[in-house]
Amino acid sequence: MNRRDFLKIAASAVPLAGTPAKFQPEIAFTFDDPKIVGGAGLSWQEINHRILEVLDKRKVKVVLFVCGKRVDSVEGQRLIAEWDLAGHDIGNHSYSHLNFNASGDASSDGTIVTLTNFEADTLKGEALVHDYSHFVRLFRFPFFKEGDTVEKRDGMRSFLRQHGYRIGRATVDASDWAINTRLENRVRQNSKADLSPYRDFFLQHIWERAQFYESLAERVPKHPVRHTVLLHHNPLNAFFLDDLVSMFAARGWKRIDADWAYADPVYSLQPDILPAGESLIWQLAKQTGKFERELRYPGEDDVYENPKMDALRLCPQLLGTGGQVSFSFFLLDGRAR
Numbered sequence: 001m002n003r004r005d006f007l008k009i010a011a012s013a014v015p016l017a018g019t020p021a022k023f024q025p026e027i028a029f030t031f032d033d034p035k036i037v038g039g040a041g042l043s044w045q046e047i048n049h050r051i052l053e054v055l056d057k058r059k060v061k062v063v064l065f066v067c068g069k070r071v072d073s074v075e076g077q078r079l080i081a082e083w084d085l086a087g088h089d090i091g092n093h094s095y096s097h098l099n100f101n102a103s104g105d106a107s108s109d110g111t112i113v114t115l116t117n118f119e120a121d122t123l124k125g126e127a128l129v130h131d132y133s134h135f136v137r138l139f140r141f142p143f144f145k146e147g148d149t150v151e152k153r154d155g156m157r158s159f160l161r162q163h164g165y166r167i168g169r170a171t172v173d174a175s176d177w178a179i180n181t182r183l184e185n186r187v188r189q190n191s192k193a194d195l196s197p198y199r200d201f202f203l204q205h206i207w208e209r210a211q212f213y214e215s216l217a218e219r220v221p222k223h224p225v226r227h228t229v230l231l232h233h234n235p236l237n238a239f240f241l242d243d244l245v246s247m248f249a250a251r252g253w254k255r256i257d258a259d260w261a262y263a264d265p266v267y268s269l270q271p272d273i274l275p276a277g278e279s280l281i282w283q284l285a286k287q288t289g290k291f292e293r294e295l296r297y298p299g300e301d302d303v304y305e306n307p308k309m310d311a312l313r314l315c316p317q318l319l320g321t322g323g324q325v326s327f328s329f330f331l332l333d334g335r336a337r
Contacts, residue, residue: 028261035070040187040235050238061257065140068095068125091138095125101145138168146276172229173279178302180236226261
């Protein structure tokens, strides 16, 4: 599908003049994990410039959630400064990107993840961003994991309140990072590869997830919410963010600034579930106990999207001889949400 065909299909979803008015869902964009590493033939500076250029053209303000270890350098601070100067909010995404729900109190790299250590890591992340003029006290949990015990969940919520933070949840969770992994490896294989299939899958994936979470929101909390979608600072969005914004507009969703979205009282709710985490709407639905057939765990992950991408042959590497083809997948900081 080329760009012209895609936009034609998207535009067909716009209601015709004179049809009954329908509630217009609202969507804000949030970005995680800016880093000074390029990919897919782009330098980190080009990735940064492309994303910021789209946001400026579309006149929308977002929140950039910063993981400290990825920008703890002069170049990293320059990257964040460009977002700050553009007027985008800067949030805290911890320093080390630890999984607060890690079983056995250990993360994948062996780091112990106790409440005390996670609190210290949060403050270490804050130290890198608190001096920017657009720093906001929004904290986004890595991997959307908010604690696997009552002590950790409630202890961290209390800690954040004491330090003036709100939780920077998103209502629309997604796995753009998984698509980006394959796109980057595809370009590594062939620098002139056609990337439109990755664009089409990306747009369809985000649209499907937005529809799912909007459907849940209509039933829990049963009133309109100002949606926030999770995206990442990566080549995929550098290439196709403008298409994504166009898609939401063509399909009747109103884009809003992130600070207006987070002013919605729904973001102050603290769902009573364990393990805590996932999309805010997912958590609210889980709390009711009425949606078990619809809720998977985790809410989003590459395991759900990989079979679909396999079927479409969106594979990062094609290896084989004698007419036999096998697939080899290489995760680049996989599951870095």
